[in-house]
Amino acid sequence: MKLLNSLQTGKFVPAIFLVLVFLGALLWAKRQDPFSRQWFTLKTAGHDSFKCVAVLPKPVRKCPVVIYAHGAGGTLMNDGNDLRQMAELGLAVVSWEYNQDNQAVFSDEFKSLLNYLGRQNWADTNAVCWVGFSLGANRMLDFARTHPKLLPQLLIQLGGRGADQSTPDSLLLAASNQRNVGSTNSKCSILLVHGEADEVFPWTNTWKLASILKANGLPVKLEIIPGLPHGMEPERGPVFRSFAECCRTHLLGEGAWRNYHSIAQWQAEAPPLWWFFLPALIWMVGGLLIWLHHRSNRLIKKTRLDRGEMVLRWLAAILASWAIAECTIRMMLPQFPVSSKSLSFANHFLIQSKSQADFDFLAGQPIWHEQKLKTLLSHVELAGYNRKLINWQVDDNIYRDYVLSPAITGRPDEQLNWRRSLWEEFYPRIRHETVLEDAAQAVMRHLRERVTIATLSNPSHEVPDIWLRQITDEAGFEIIYVAALRSVGIPAHLATNGRALCWDGSKWQNAPEHIVFHW
Amino acid sequence: MFTESIWQASTDSVLSMLRKITAILQDSDSQWMVYLCLGIYFISLLLLRWKAGKSAGKAHRPAARIYWLLYLLAVGSIGYAIQGCPSMPALIFLAGVVIGQGIVVWMAFNVRLFPNSAFRIPHVLLLFLCLASVWNTGSHHSYEYATQVRWTGPWDNPNIFGLLMGTGIVLAIGQIVLTLKPKIQRRETGPLQSNVTGLTARQFLTIGSNLLAVILLACGLFHSYSRGAWLATFCGLAYLACQLSPSISWKSGKPAIPNSEFGILHLVPSCVSRVKNNWLPIIVILFSAGILLFWHFRQTDWHPARRVLSSVNPVDFSWRNRVVAWEGALQISSEHPWFGAGWNQPRPLYEHYYLPPRLQEGAAIEMNDYLLLAATLGIPTLLCFVTYLGLSLTVKGNSGKQKAEADEVDWLQASFRAGAIVLLIGLWFDGGLFKLSTAAVFWVLLELGSAMKHEMTRTVAPVRKTANIDQ
Numbered sequence: 001m002k003l004l005n006s007l008q009t010g011k012f013v014p015a016i017f018l019v020l021v022f023l024g025a026l027l028w029a030k031r032q033d034p035f036s037r038q039w040f041t042l043k044t045a046g047h048d049s050f051k052c053v054a055v056l057p058k059p060v061r062k063c064p065v066v067i068y069a070h071g072a073g074g075t076l077m078n079d080g081n082d083l084r085q086m087a088e089l090g091l092a093v094v095s096w097e098y099n100q101d102n103q104a105v106f107s108d109e110f111k112s113l114l115n116y117l118g119r120q121n122w123a124d125t126n127a128v129c130w131v132g133f134s135l136g137a138n139r140m141l142d143f144a145r146t147h148p149k150l151l152p153q154l155l156i157q158l159g160g161r162g163a164d165q166s167t168p169d170s171l172l173l174a175a176s177n178q179r180n181v182g183s184t185n186s187k188c189s190i191l192l193v194h195g196e197a198d199e200v201f202p203w204t205n206t207w208k209l210a211s212i213l214k215a216n217g218l219p220v221k222l223e224i225i226p227g228l229p230h231g232m233e234p235e236r237g238p239v240f241r242s243f244a245e246c247c248r249t250h251l252l253g254e255g256a257w258r259n260y261h262s263i264a265q266w267q268a269e270a271p272p273l274w275w276f277f278l279p280a281l282i283w284m285v286g287g288l289l290i291w292l293h294h295r296s297n298r299l300i301k302k303t304r305l306d307r308g309e310m311v312l313r314w315l316a317a318i319l320a321s322w323a324i325a326e327c328t329i330r331m332m333l334p335q336f337p338v339s340s341k342s343l344s345f346a347n348h349f350l351i352q353s354k355s356q357a358d359f360d361f362l363a364g365q366p367i368w369h370e371q372k373l374k375t376l377l378s379h380v381e382l383a384g385y386n387r388k389l390i391n392w393q394v395d396d397n398i399y400r401d402y403v404l405s406p407a408i409t410g411r412p413d414e415q416l417n418w419r420r421s422l423w424e425e426f427y428p429r430i431r432h433e434t435v436l437e438d439a440a441q442a443v444m445r446h447l448r449e450r451v452t453i454a455t456l457s458n459p460s461h462e463v464p465d466i467w468l469r470q471i472t473d474e475a476g477f478e479i480i481y482v483a484a485l486r487s488v489g490i491p492a493h494l495a496t497n498g499r500a501l502c503w504d505g506s507k508w509q510n511a512p513e514h515i516v517f518h519w
Numbered sequence: 520m521f522t523e524s525i526w527q528a529s530t531d532s533v534l535s536m537l538r539k540i541t542a543i544l545q546d547s548d549s550q551w552m553v554y555l556c557l558g559i560y561f562i563s564l565l566l567l568r569w570k571a572g573k574s575a576g577k578a579h580r581p582a583a584r585i586y587w588l589l590y591l592l593a594v595g596s597i598g599y600a601i602q603g604c605p606s607m608p609a610l611i612f613l614a615g616v617v618i619g620q621g622i623v624v625w626m627a628f629n630v631r632l633f634p635n636s637a638f639r640i641p642h643v644l645l646l647f648l649c650l651a652s653v654w655n656t657g658s659h660h661s662y663e664y665a666t667q668v669r670w671t672g673p674w675d676n677p678n679i680f681g682l683l684m685g686t687g688i689v690l691a692i693g694q695i696v697l698t699l700k701p702k703i704q705r706r707e708t709g710p711l712q713s714n715v716t717g718l719t720a721r722q723f724l725t726i727g728s729n730l731l732a733v734i735l736l737a738c739g740l741f742h743s744y745s746r747g748a749w750l751a752t753f754c755g756l757a758y759l760a761c762q763l764s765p766s767i768s769w770k771s772g773k774p775a776i777p778n779s780e781f782g783i784l785h786l787v788p789s790c791v792s793r794v795k796n797n798w799l800p801i802i803v804i805l806f807s808a809g810i811l812l813f814w815h816f817r818q819t820d821w822h823p824a825r826r827v828l829s830s831v832n833p834v835d836f837s838w839r840n841r842v843v844a845w846e847g848a849l850q851i852s853s854e855h856p857w858f859g860a861g862w863n864q865p866r867p868l869y870e871h872y873y874l875p876p877r878l879q880e881g882a883a884i885e886m887n888d889y890l891l892l893a894a895t896l897g898i899p900t901l902l903c904f905v906t907y908l909g910l911s912l913t914v915k916g917n918s919g920k921q922k923a924e925a926d927e928v929d930w931l932q933a934s935f936r937a938g939a940i941v942l943l944i945g946l947w948f949d950g951g952l953f954k955l956s957t958a959a960v961f962w963v964l965l966e967l968g969s970a971m972k973h974e975m976t977r978t979v980a981p982v983r984k985t986a987n988i989d990q
Binding site for chain 1: 800807909
């Protein structure tokens with residue numbers, strides 16, 4: 001009865017509204033999340049338990065599996081970024097808290113994990129890759145040596161021990177085992193990745209290992225990355241992206257990238273937030289209507305408004321009209337296409353005096369055919385705002401031609417609406433940089449972490465498309481590279497050979513090179 | 520020279536002691552014992568409150584809302600025990616609750632000896648906060664907004680500093696209003712008599728000192744450049760203003776109590792009355808003015824205005840990172856809905872498994888304590904916490920409707936609740952539930968604001984029928 005009474009008086013309306021808002025936000029956040037993380041505990045044959053995690057790309061479906069073993073001192077918690085980097089490419093990635101002291105226990109755990117994966121409907125057991133980093137690489141190689149029947153389609157060793165003087169016999173044995181397996185079963189390919197400046201395991205050992213394996217007829221590829229230390233920093237992200245690309249290409253074969261769906265696309269396709277707030281809004285409007293009805297019944301007599309109250313109401317009406325007019329002009333005008341009329345209105349209402357010269361410069365460019373005014377305005381505002389924030393100076397002419405200008409390829413139908421998304425992504429990476437070259441390096445590194453370079457048939461070379469799909473070919477990568485550099489205030493343009501050039505403060509030079517492994 | 524060396528030696532010894540205490544609290548071998556002790560304290564304090572309430576009569580039994588708190592702490596403690604590793608947030612959370620309960624029990628048991636102890640608590644708190652507001656304001660340069668140094672006081676975070684300053688402002692204004700309210704003669708002397716004809720020297724002193732406190736605290740709040748604290752203070756003051764409304768006859772729009780008895784105080788309810796009668800046009804004016812100010816001053820170079828408007832600036836990373844962190848916390852909650860990810864887990868989980876690639880730091884997840892609580896202990900626990908807060912803040916006046924407007928205790932409790940509201944809003948934007956300085960103040964204010972009548976004053980049930988002031 002008490003509950004009914006409180007419902008009648010509307011006491012519960014705000015509480016239920018808040019619950020609905022929370023649930024709506026929860027569902028929205030879940031829908032936005034491009035991954036599903038499954039935490040589970042397994043037991044070995046000796047009943048020792050160990051924790052595992054699987055990071056699966058959404059929608060969860062059968063996909064190639066990558067089993068990742070971290071390096072010494074690594075933990076399941078710290079693996080997250082590496083796992084997500086690989087899972088982004090449509091791979092189900094699994095890691096586990098393995099015993100770092102004992103190879104036998106590691107082997108037991110690994111066997112349990114393989115058994116478990118064999119039972120999962122999301123795991124394509126015909127497309128499996130093992131990735132080991134440092135100690136994990138050594139453990140996996142030892143396991144491969146002793147369990148040739150369990151070998152995957154692809155084995156990747158990152159910064160592993162390689163072949164030191166104590167292990168040539170066992171390696172030869174491993175190689176021959178693999179050759180045997182290769183002749184009867186699917187062949188295990190091996191990718192060895194090593195930093196040239198590795199301070200723990202010299203790269204020459206990995207080179208030796210590659211030579212031994214090659215000599216025994218196994219498909220081996222060796223990638224020595226110049227200047228990288230054992231931990232692969234600061235190129236860890238691009239390295240993981242690169243070998244994950246290799247994984248996908250190798251495991252899915254021809255047409256590996258045909259159905260690739262990026263996480264940016266996943267998030268762009270998710271319904272907007274307000275959809276999830278609809279139940280709460282409906283509830284609130286209903287509650288409000290009931291309350292107004294209840295209130296109107298209770299009001300006895302409407303009292304006459306005094307002078308002050310009349311003034312207050314007039315003031316409210318005037319201010320509300322003014323605010324609505326301002327909002328209409330400032331929010332609707334940018335939606336119009338660029339024309340002499342819309343430019344004149346924008347010049348009058350939207351452009352501040354300090355941005356006037358940049359606006360005039362951009363408006364005078366013959367690139368705005370069928371483009372919206374808001375694209376032009378966002379370039380003027382963001383480029384100007386970014387110019388105030390960065391720690392280097394650029395000459396006005398170079399700034400306007402190679403930073404402010406959104407035209408990169410010069411094609412008449414070029415899509416120009418890229419600055420905001422790229423600036424939001426890249427500015428946090430360069431905010432503390434003081435030297436143009438270092439900033440360019442940071443941009444290249446992050447761009448390579450986000451965008452795959454692959455051989456595609458007829459890919460789009462529009463910057464917004466590339467950014468959304470997170471995949472392009474070499475030429476497209478150079479285009480988005482120039483856009484990313486410009487978005488953070490580094491003057492850049494495409495050379496005649498299609499390579500990105502950037503300004504180092506005194507001259508044009510090739511922009512820093514990116515990492516890519518070709519399988 | 521001698522005094523300097525003594526000062527230095529005493530500071531060193533205090534710091535060394537604090538370091539030792541911190542080491543004990545963070546040590547995995549000893550922390551569980553501290554946690555257990557706090558748990559025992561909490562149960563004992565609850566039993567004491569229960570017993571005191573029972574002896575005071577049926578009407579004074581502890582409210583059912585305590586069960587929500589019990590569930591919350593039970594889930595937290597089970598999580599702590601299962602996890603088996605030290606967790607400062609778990610310890611601070613429990614410590615805050617125990618301090619809050621402890622203050623109420625201490626007052627309830629001392630109320631006969633020191634009947635006005637409840638009225639002293641804001642003074643003590645304000646004294647500390649005023650000292651904090653002038654604490655080495657220029658020495659911490661680690662936080663800056665544009666070129667302006669953000670004050671942090673004795674804390675390491677300007678948001679915490681701002682929130683506590685805001686709480687102090689609300690309490691100090693509550694004290695000023697309390698002093699200006701018609702004084703009710705000592706309860707022992709019999710029926711109420713209105714004796715307000717002017718302000719005594721003592722009242723002047725109280726008002727003056729509180730005004731000084733407001734100025735100092737407002738200065739600290741302003742220089743903290745904490746948007747969350749500014750908003751929270753505004754909400755706390757709005758709540759306080761709304762609490763003045765019972766003394767108004769709404770139909771006529773005029774104070775029900777003759778103006779002559781209130782001196783200048785009658786102006787406040789009169790304003791509140793006008794605001795309440797014209798809430799819609801006022802909201803429209805404020806909203807429209809806000810929109811116009813945003814469009815015309817969003818590029819202003821005046822730092823405070825820019826700071827306020829940055830909350831709706833689409834290129835401001837500060838609030839956007841927080842929103843992204845809220846999303847991350849919700850994603851963690853949706854993957855661990857029932858019992859959460861566990862103590863100490865949300866931040867590393869967020870940083871490694873949920874943080875969008877464009878961001879590098881995950882500290883923002885610790886800024887929203889509600890979502891952090893859901894990610895740590897699960898959604899039902901958050902529901903319990905929010906229900907407990909709701910029940911604590913909407914607790915009905917203990918003294919009955921007839922003399923609500925005259926009851927100093929009700930007003931004192933309202934000002935405590937207003938202080939708690941400042942921190943409650945701060946918990947959403949800046950956090951504080953897992954930091955001892957804010958958690959202790961928050962729980963103390965919340966418990967005092969919702970304490971039973973017999974725990975605050977000597978008056979015990981049944982409530983004495985008092986003369987209607989209208990008569």
